[in-house]
Amino acid sequence: MTNAIGESIARIFEYSGAKTIRANYQGDVGPHVAKAIWGILHAGVPFAGKSALWIGEQYARGSDAYENDPAAKEEIDSINKKVYDKSDEEVNTVYDWGKQVTLDAFEEIYKLLGTKFNHYFFESEMAPIGMEIVKENTPKVFEDSDGAIVFHAENHDPKLHTRVFVTSKGLPTYETKELGLTVTKFEKENPDTSIIVTAIEQGEYMKVVQKAVSLINPDYESRMKHVTHGMMKFASGKMSSRKGNVVTGESLLNDSMELIHEKVKGRELSQEEKDAIAKIVGVAAVKYSILRSSLMGDIIYDFEKSISFEGDSGPYLQYTAVRAGSILKKAQAEGIVPGFAKAPSEATVLEHMLYQFPEIVVYTHETLEPHHVATYLIELASAFNTFYGNTQIVNKEDIHAPYRVALVQAFRETMKNGLYLLGIETPEKM
């Protein structure tokens, strides 16, 4: 979800002429990793050859044990420390293996989604950098409190609160790592604007971190923008319920692609074409469902609706573009050369809509709200369908035919560009 939003925002900036750098920040250290390692060590079977999914299961067991088994909790805490200082050979081996498998799995999903990152930052790398910054700025910014190092943000803004940056055990928290990340990003690329996309839970703590940054380096802070989004919820009980009501992005994509496969089963296409279409359309269904809504507030993912493909959906937009494409093919076969020379006396809504596209992009760029593009595209598709339904386009006898074909061409290009901004590909056939 964060990926869909981040990628769309990146593309909108690119389209607006900005040089855009995509960075991915991954949590490769911390208690969640320790829980997974504990699970792997206690799995009773060797880990060699196991999948990322299997690691997920081990994490679930570790997480459960952490809550219910005091002995396990102690062990996991000790593993956590070992992960940071790399003092235990066995832990190191499991760690290195698990990290690679997990990263490979993520990379596959990014590829499917169409995101290419310029930088991969890891929490393990940011931790020492952040620690250094905290040390340098204590007691100027940070203070000692009960053995931990904290930042009293409420002293600078009454709306904020105190947060721990280094625990009493001497381990850096997420805040410190984020501090390290911020400085690293600015030193590496020195961007005019740094946009951070996270879920809303991070909203409050990010304000505290930003306040701390403003005291250390006000220049960086003024260029940071935090975009938050709500959670994804599900409309009905019908969903892939491998682990209760937790649905991963991956399983959502898989289910979606599977359903597209069902839909195109009867079409006269090769197996490779069907596979490609299932991917492109399946991703579109999921991405559109996310990006059609405003970022704030939760997104209700209605699986029934996203698979029906009627009306307000990504596949519907793709379909409209594809159909425009086949009209163009037919026009070409009939020897009609598109041109704007002879226009009918009255313009339709379609022309007005096409004309608005650049404004919509500018507006979206300013507001950082991709849903404006989504709303525009669905209206554009509707305008095109009205035009298409009421007008004979390919007709050699008609002197307006070249103009109409040119209009269809313009529509197809605009739809394609708009979908691109949402991170959605337009297939040739479907």
Added chain:
RNA sequence: GCACCCGUAGUGAAAUGGAUAUCACAACAGUCUUCGGAACUGUCGUUGGGGGUUCGAAUCCCUCCGGGUGCACCA
């Protein structure tokens, strides 16, 4: 409890404080079977409640209600 975000038709959105609150989807009722029917036409329906500021409020202020999120060693 405190803080932050949000509340516009069934759903997703629009509206520098300005005219009768728009658009799309869904639903319902029709049309036609054409360039790919995943179509076209029409109908239905909305500012959470209550105060206030204003000539004028979806928009600003107060309050209540509802939803979400966060409040010290998790990320």
